[in-house]
Amino acid sequence: MRFxxxxxxxxxxxxxxxxxxxxxxxxxxxxxxxxxxxxWAHMLGFRGHFSTKTRRYSTxxxxxxxxRAEWRRLQAAIARGDNPQPVDGPDGETTLVLAxxxxxxxxxxxxxxxxxxxxxxxxxxxx
Numbered sequence: 001m002r003f004x005x006x007x008x009x010x011x012x013x014x015x016x017x018x019x020x021x022x023x024x025x026x027x028x029x030x031x032x033x034x035x036x037x038x039x040w041a042h043m044l045g046f047r048g049h050f051s052t053k054t055r056r057y058s059t060x061x062x063x064x065x066x067x068r069a070e071w072r073r074l075q076a077a078i079a080r081g082d083n084p085q086p087v088d089g090p091d092g093e094t095t096l097v098l099a100x101x102x103x104x105x106x107x108x109x110x111x112x113x114x115x116x117x118x119x120x121x122x123x124x125x126x127x
Contacts, residue, residue, distance in 0.1 A: 019044040 007017055020041045027037030077083075108116060 016044065 007020060010017075012020070023037045023041040023044060026032050027035070027039075027041065107113075
């Protein structure tokens with residue numbers, strides 16, 4: 001988008017249009033020129049990556065990849081019948097999860113069935 005007047009030709013929700021107009025207006029300020037808000041107005045002023053990579057705010061993509069690889073390694077060991085040994089994580093801590101699943105039944109309890117029926121819109125159960 002090169003001109004804010006182009007917004008009138010786009011089919012945008014009112015909220016998105018307000019965000020774009022705000023990014024455009026803020027982009028005209030000298031003290032905010034380094035943010036290049038007008039260049040990124042079509043992205044609602046957000047010029048970053050779809051996910052965060054900062055260690056202070058959230059986890060890193062590398063940590064997510066490592067956790068996913070460890071999970072796959074443990075699943076493969078279980079499938080082979082091995083006794084899987086957890087590997088220390090990037091922070092040196094080890095998490096071992098022991099789980100035992102048993103079948104307890106199917107369907108809803110009478111109380112759950114009553115609650116579900118009372119919350120469903122009229123005629124929803126007739127489908």
